[in-house]
Amino acid sequence: MTTRPNIIFITVDELRFPMNFPNGVVNADEFMRRFMPNTFEFLWNKGVKFYNHQIAACDCTPSRGAFVTGLYSHQTYMMLTRANKTGTDLPAPQPSLNTAFPTYGKLLRQRGYRTPYIGKWHLSDAPLVLNAPLDYLNAYGFEGLTTPDPIGMPGEGLGGRPPAIAHGSVIPNDAYIAAQAIAWIEQNARKEQVTGKELPPFCLSVGFVNPHDKQFFWGGIEWQRYSALFDQADQKPKPKPMQPWNTTVLEQCFPPELGYGVPDNWETSEELAKKPKLQTYFQSFTNCWVGGISEDPAEKKFRLEPSKLQDQYQALAPFHYWAKCQDMYTQAIREVDRQIGQFLCNIPEDVVKETVFVFMSDHGEYAGSHGLQGKGAAVYRESVQVPLIVADYSGRFTAATDIPRQQLTSTVDILPLFLSLADDGNGWKNDPWLNDLYGHRADLLAILRDPAAPGRQFAVTATDESFPLNGVPVPEHVLGAIGPAGKLGAYSIWKDASQEIVTDSLEYEYYNYATPRGLLELDSTPDTAEADAMKEVLFKELIPNELQKPLPPDLRAAQREAEQAYWAYIDNLQNRRELPTVFNG
Template sequence: MAANVVLIITDQDRARPSYERVALRCPARERLRASGLSFEQHRIASAACVPSRASMFTGHSPWVHGVTQTDGLAKGHDDPAMRWLSPTQLPTLGHCLRALDYDAAYLGKWHLSAADLRDGQGTVATVRREGRRGVRAPAGEARYREANPLSAFGFDGWIGPEPHGAAMHNSGTIRDPLYAEQAVEWLRERGRRFEGGERKPFFLAVNFVNPHDIVFWPEWSVFRPRWLGSGVPSSPPPPTAGLGVKELLREPPVRNQYRDRYLRAYGPPDLIRSAYELRGEAYRRFYHALIERVDRHIAAVLDALDAQPFAEQTAVIWTADHGELLGAHDMHQKWFNAFEETVRVPFVVRAPQLRARAGQRVEERSSHLDLLPTILGLAGAGKGTAARARLETQLDERFPKARPWPGQDLLAERAELDSYFVTADAIVNGNQRLAAVTRRAPALRRLSMLHYTPIDGCATGVEALVGSVEGRPYKLCQTFDPRGTVLDTLALNPRQRFPGERELFDLEADPAEARNLAGQSATAQIEAALVRRLGAARAAVGGPKAGEVALLD
């Protein structure tokens, strides 16, 4: 029987690093883990927000869907470098579920296309801020319901605008309670329809913002300390914080440039740096407070679901679009790297057929490319079923150029594959060359310290493979030039402007990824084997084969 599915997505929410011991009060997360199956080695397919969500909802890598950039800092939503997902390009999860006769609803953060409604006064508002709480605007919500902006992607019910940008009403602190409220209303209405005899299966995506509010740390730590939360235990800095000159010289140049440009993109670099370095403990407390904050909203959704008559026929999946470095490797947020703090995220499935496995942990690798096939399996359209055959026939007619999904149904029999990740998201490269602080204080634009230049003169793309060699987990990372490069070679050639850099980490002996083993004779055979496997994994998700020119910008 096809199950209902509730998909809960949090934003910038990493899996707990091995070195982190802070005890958080997150009963909703623990409730899901206790009643579901936890995939401990789950990694994203791309970063940051927009590319990752495109992979989650299409089941494809950026090599196929072409969505590589996130708006923000240097880019607005209409920047020439932005490539939003097109509803006619590839089938989305919404298209699939609609073809399977599901009601597919979408609430909360979207960030896959420029879907906000606009009129003569600007963006149509659906929320206003009163102090530290948001108040819904029914007239604006009605306009979104009538327009149904995500219908072309197969989803109904989305109420914008996007919770994106520096305005307080776009923060998760303001918007997440309202998203939870919308989800509770939706589930209760669905319960009333169920009691009235309706049995059509449904899919509900509930997309929260937090702990994404950590991006506001430089501003909130100074101007809005009351918004930071309190009562969260302290945690020590990550073991890879405080890199010395020797370590920095061994880093790929793109990361050193990012460390500089990231500070300049916010404001006076010395001031922004001090907000992170001098108040590091408070910074980490704030991130963990945001995790506790969004957990309360997850709990509200679970409570509403479990009170409905269809609860026993409903699967719940919780995951995140990407993680957060939180000062690891002397970096913040999620760009220009493939470290575990960025790429490994929670993935928990609670489903009717998993009751006998409740509370278990799965250590086999999985990927965000597995999300769509797993949901199709829950919907009764797993690989090899008649429903899947009918679905693929319908999709082939509408999307004749679409490729097969490379991911696997995580609840069916599967082979453990290597995890492949790629990103070319250059958040500090775009039309905007002024620090974010100048948008609130235009008079500061005359200060030269608040102007910055894009990252240039180095390879800016990053790809990575996580796989086992003789039962031991390793990660191979390499940078490449997304504007045209011959992959699987680190030497300059006429079609490659910048050489790449390679890193190799033994994730068992060095889970913090502090020791780069690339180029060492003792691990040369392992490195060579993983380079070959990385090329095969890239090709398997639709990327270029070894020796082919790659364009991913």
């Protein structure tokens, strides 16, 4: 038996903390039992559940950059969701995570861990063939075992995406990812049994794709119906879709009806227009990109109408698609749980009892809440609150697993947890460099061992995806300050080539959790004393001491390189009328 625990880090994509339930389900526990039974039985029911875990950044690449490095997106400049392979025709390519930044792979390798990485990565270019060398993540401290990188396209988690390149290399899906993880465990467990020699501990990262398939509801999975609205349009000239989809994902076109209604915090576009402007723009953009849904309960037909965006049209589905989008989201959740179960039930018992399992999502999904689809462009709970489960089968690190942890925590707290598991405590803080980077993070190990241990007083989240704005500047740099009494959202424009906020561009929202509609994040009260107090917290504490905290001197050259690459790409993006990759992650 190894003296240090193995770590299996399971990530999923676009899974919010359970909320907004169908008929017959009243809480997160029931939702997990019914719709993620494998995860419930193996992890949720036997592990510590975190009920107030917030992402540090959104969308996909920024979030993953934060939990892989333990640093904020404003420190690493990983603020944009990227494509799998950078186009060679771009004057300034889409930046990858700078290899000089620390990662949990590098730091665990220094402690003697093996660090295989299977599944979705989404932080750098990956080979486009299955038989690529396994060293493409070596500079990040991992053995990258999955190529091409399954970054998430229509039907990709389920396995409905056709090959992306002519020679026909398959696109890894969740079943493939589970099979790879099973194979790695079997081969390495067998090696130890056959040789009789104790192998070093491992941290196996397994990144599943679903329920990300929901991102493309409905035009990206019902492309024939979607495209027909444009093909049959009477307008002259004939309108073209913003994104010409070309795949039908048949199973996801007909999800089981589960008894969903319109979410309790659903908002019409008229109501949303009272919030910061980016939310209305984002709603219009996603309506044009994957199709919107009618706000008229009497609407039974599909139709095409001009968008609020210049020279664009949006395809609208009937009103009942507000329920269907939640059905399809839950179906994708069930699909990934099936593959998680397939992986977990094939891990040998002697490996299980030496392992700490950590389960987390990169970000959430609106699924109709606030009248939105997807994630990002706001700080609503559906987008930024995700599940975190730690199931310790070694019996060394957790206690009182029946008590859900209500402490406020963040995804940037995960890397320090891995260090604490490897060191069996917080001895890593004796290293001044590590302590400077991570010593002020929430102590998740303490919370695992004691449900009364303190969490964070506040958490900060950022989303900075860039949109084609047709020359109309909308504040698109969004910060969220989350506290025990409420949440502040601050939307701004930055000065050129700088993170400095243009003060006059600031727009705010504030949700007072002491009121029913504030708790649903419907009634925004940004001019109250409570909101003003959170503005002080954001600008005087969270930004300088967390989000943009200066890095140690030996990382500043890498930070400058990352900053220059980010601004070069932004300049390229804003001078080309191209669709950003924001929604692929």
